[in-house]
Structures are given as C-alpha cells and as structure tokens.
Amino acid sequence: MSQDIYSAEPEATRRSxxxxxxxxxxxGWWDRNADxxxxxxxxxxxxDRFVWGPEGLDEAEAGLLGPAASLSGxxxxxxxxxxxxxxxxxxxxxxxxxxxxxxxxxxxHALRIGDEVPLVEADxxxxxxxxxxxxxxxxxxxxxxxxxxxxxxxxEVHRVLRPGGRWVFSVTHPIRWAFPDEPGPEGLSVAxxxxxxxxxxxxxxxxDAVYVEHHRTLGDRVRDVVAAGFRLVDLVEPEWPAWNxxxxxxxxxxxxxxxxxxxxxxxxxx
Numbered sequence: 549m550s551q552d553i554y555s556a557e558p559e560a561t562r563r564s565x566x567x568x569x570x571x572x573x574x575x576g577w578w579d580r581n582a583d584x585x586x587x588x589x590x591x592x593x594x595x596d597r598f599v600w601g602p603e604g605l606d607e608a609e610a611g612l613l614g615p616a617a618s619l620s621g622x623x624x625x626x627x628x629x630x631x632x633x634x635x636x637x638x639x640x641x642x643x644x645x646x647x648x649x650x651x652x653x654x655x656x657h658a659l660r661i662g663d664e665v666p667l668v669e670a671d672x673x674x675x676x677x678x679x680x681x682x683x684x685x686x687x688x689x690x691x692x693x694x695x696x697x698x699x700x701x702x703x704e705v706h707r708v709l710r711p712g713g714r715w716v717f718s719v720t721h722p723i724r725w726a727f728p729d730e731p732g733p734e735g736l737s738v739a740x741x742x743x744x745x746x747x748x749x750x751x752x753x754x755x756d757a758v759y760v761e762h763h764r765t766l767g768d769r770v771r772d773v774v775a776a777g778f779r780l781v782d783l784v785e786p787e788w789p790a791w792n793x794x795x796x797x798x799x800x801x802x803x804x805x806x807x808x809x810x811x812x813x814x815x816x817x818x
Contacts, residue, residue: 620643
C-alpha cells in the first residue's frame with residue numbers, strides 16, 4: 549500500500565470511507581508524497597514515456613489507444629496524470645492531450661519537466677469539460693483505485709468522450725488484494741479475502757483518513773465499466789518482462805513471474 553511522509557505514523561486499518569473523505573485523503577497524500585514519488589520512480593517513468601504499470605508495458609509497443617500514427621490530431625484526456633509523462637508522449641505523436649490530476653504538487657512536477665501540455669487540477673468524479681470534448685481518455689494507475697464511486701468517474705469519462713471514443717485505464721490487479729503488499733516471498737501467501745471490499749485506510753491520530761485505497765474484484769470492475777455505458781473491448785494482464793529487475797513497492801520480478809500485478813481495461817464508447 550502506501551509509504552507516507554507524515555508527522556506521526558498513520559494507523560493502517562480496514563473501514564468504510566466515502567467519496568468526500570477518499571478524495572480529501574488522496575489530494576493530501578499525493579501533495580505530501582509527490583516529491584518522493586517522482587524522485588523514486590521518475591527515471592523509470594521518463595519525462596515523455598507512456599508506461600501502463602510497474603511491469604514496464606509501454607504504449608509504444610502495446611498500442612492500446614490505437615496505432616501511434618493514428619493519435620495525431622486527437623483530443624485526449626489523461627486522468628490522474630501525475631507529472632504528465634504519458635500526456636507528453638501523446639503530444640510528441642501529434643495528439644492534443646490534457647493532463648488532469650487532483651494533486652497540485654504533482655502538477656507542479658509536470659510544469660518542472662515542461663509546459664507543453666495543458667494541465668487541469670480537478671477531481672475525476674466531476675470533470676470540468678463539456679460533453680463530447682475528447683476522442684480518447686486514459687489513466688495509468690491514476691484516480692481509479694482511490695475513488696469510492698468508480699462508476700461516477702466512468703460516467704464522467706463517458707460523458708466527455710465523443711462517440712467511437714476509447715477509455716483505457718490500468719489499476720493494481722484485483723487478485724493482489726488477497727496478498728500482502730510485499731515484494732519478497734512473504735508476498736506470495738494469501739492473507740486476506742479477495743472478496744472483502746472494505747477499503748484500506750491509513751488514518752491519523754484523530755481518525756481522519758490520510759490515504760484510502762478501494763478494492764473491486766475483477767467482476768466488479770467489468771460491471772462498473774458496463775454500468776457506465778462502455779463496452780469492454782479487452783482486458784490486458786501484462787506479464788513481467790525479463791529485462792525488468794526493479795522492485796516497486798509490492799511489485800517485483802519474483803511476484804510478477806507468478807501472479808499478475810496490473811490489469812488494463814480497454815473500453816469503447818459506442
């Protein structure tokens with residue numbers, strides 16, 4: 549889960565957390581931890597690379613948004629953009645991306661790297677765009693795992709997409725919820741119920757959430773996609789490549805070669 553920089557060590561627990569509390573916690577956590585995150589993972593992510601997850605699956609090879617040559621001239625929304633690395637890659641292919649994130653500090657890192665991509669600070673559940681503003685939408689581990697109501701986010705994405713648009717997002721593979729978030733052998737034994745949807749919460753001494761992560765089973769994710777009006781085109785579970793020897797939190801070559809770590813949902817707006 550998270551490694552927070554906080555005045556006192558947060559208490560890890562499992563309890564309910566609604567939309568407002570989850571949003572507030574995510575904004576605060578990413579603002580506090582953006583510097584460390586970019587320092588630790590910026591080299592792997594690159595300044596203008598589109599990576600779908602810790603396995604290192606690159607959009608240049610995967611083509612989940614479509615062939616790279618077809619992206620030129622398209623309006624593309626990146627949700628949970630962080631430092632806008634993916635948007636920068638899209639811009640280099642001639643697209644017109646907009647990078648949206650809840651965290652002001654993450655967007656400051658986007659400005660530090662370059663100012664060629666428009667940045668928007670907003671909540672993914674209330675997108676500040678007109679209906680039919682974009683041809684494509686994407687999110688690489690952004691927003692979706694941290695929201696209490698993913699269907700609301702998906703409906704907003706559906707609203708701002710034009711007919712024929714595509715929505716592609718990656719999240720931690722749901723099966724990981726049942727295992728400890730450890731990169732070594734201790735992370736290979738089931739420790740919790742895969743079917744327990746109770747959110748993981750880190751809370752301060754007052755009981756206020758400072759980090760929230762929500763679990764949905766694989767079936768839940770599919771139903772959420774359909775409930776928002778999308779058609780599921782593909783579900784990609786990247787395998788761990790031989791070249792990737794790094795550990796990233798609970799992701800590692802050991803675990804990656806045995807159990808999936810990322811799920812990528814490719815959805816169409818008909």
